[in-house]
Amino acid sequence: MMVERILVSLTALLPNHTGCNAMNARKMILPTVALLLVILIPDLAAAKVKVVATLGDLAAAAEEVGGEDVDVKLLARPQEDPHYVDAKPSFVREVAQADLVVLNGMSLEIGWLPMLVKNSRNPDIQRGEPGHFDASTFIERKEVPKQQIDRSMGDVHPEGNPHYTYEPRQMARVAIALGKRLGQIDPANKAAYQKRARKFARECLQTYKHWQEKFAELPAERREVVVYHEAWIYVLDWLDLERVATVEPKPGVEPNPRHVVEVIKTIERDEIPVILKMEYYPATTVERIADKTGAKVVSSQGQTRLGKSYIDRINALASAIYKALDK
Numbered sequence: 001m002m003v004e005r006i007l008v009s010l011t012a013l014l015p016n017h018t019g020c021n022a023m024n025a026r027k028m029i030l031p032t033v034a035l036l037l038v039i040l041i042p043d044l045a046a047a048k049v050k051v052v053a054t055l056g057d058l059a060a061a062a063e064e065v066g067g068e069d070v071d072v073k074l075l076a077r078p079q080e081d082p083h084y085v086d087a088k089p090s091f092v093r094e095v096a097q098a099d100l101v102v103l104n105g106m107s108l109e110i111g112w113l114p115m116l117v118k119n120s121r122n123p124d125i126q127r128g129e130p131g132h133f134d135a136s137t138f139i140e141r142k143e144v145p146k147q148q149i150d151r152s153m154g155d156v157h158p159e160g161n162p163h164y165t166y167e168p169r170q171m172a173r174v175a176i177a178l179g180k181r182l183g184q185i186d187p188a189n190k191a192a193y194q195k196r197a198r199k200f201a202r203e204c205l206q207t208y209k210h211w212q213e214k215f216a217e218l219p220a221e222r223r224e225v226v227v228y229h230e231a232w233i234y235v236l237d238w239l240d241l242e243r244v245a246t247v248e249p250k251p252g253v254e255p256n257p258r259h260v261v262e263v264i265k266t267i268e269r270d271e272i273p274v275i276l277k278m279e280y281y282p283a284t285t286v287e288r289i290a291d292k293t294g295a296k297v298v299s300s301q302g303q304t305r306l307g308k309s310y311i312d313r314i315n316a317l318a319s320a321i322y323k324a325l326d327k
Helices: 002-011 020-045 056-069 089-096 113-120 168-185 187-215 233-239 257-270 284-293 310-325
Strands: 049-053 070-074 100-103 132-134 224-227 242-246 274-278 296-300
Touching (some): 049 056, 056 310, 089 113, 100 168, 132 168, 168 187, 168 233, 168 310, 187 233, 187 310, 224 257, 233 310, 274 310, 284 296, 296 310
Parallel strands (some): 049 070, 049 100, 224 242, 224 274, 274 296
16 A cells, blocks of 8 residues: 555656656656665565554563564553553654554553543554454453442452453463454465464463463462452462452552451461562552561562563463462
């Protein structure tokens, strides 16, 4: 399409009247047109699909699936809470230039992404268009509320728990769907996208199986954990762990002293060995609980750093949890 637009634009430069002067002008301009096409067409053929991902795990997946055929930009810093991202003016520019926006969905980015997409005035990445890829539509959702929710319940997402990228089997599903969508946007490289998607999906499934089997070696009494925020259901189900308490009294609500005391009592009574938290949540309260109870804190990376491996991140997380439990 871009080559066609260039040809139309260059042809418009040619005189449209007849006569010797017009013919001479054409003879002078046509070589220039030919030279420009020789220069431009290889660059256009090598043009990469511009992908903007909201989260680090999704950016890592896009890099794995897209390979050399995509240019990936990341919006939310991996170490910041994706619920509350400071939408910088530069984000609008990135989204405006994107061929594909890859988002987590399930209302995780609802506080900052919809306005970016709207203000970008990019018709290709609006909801319902091929350039709008909501990864959550391809996963198996957990903790979907069965009753009507309201703000008194805390930060409960009506579509279910949005922290699915922590489970590699879910990301395998996302990878396959992403390969298909990139092939739709860039048909010339369709086969390459799908091949890379299958490879990444296999790696995700192998990682899932390896750690599931490894955790199965742990005795039942070493499978209980406390979490800071209700973000761990995908990991807990994957590794067959049981959450016995949550440091937040409600999702997104800071713990009060009375609730902290109850958490401490639970840990001491049941001899819970581990507290799980993501790096962007406050450490002070968790460290105080750990000091009083002897429980070990496992603080996870919020998301994959740009240019780093998603599989490496998940392996590091699973390894840290296993080592903390296997005492």
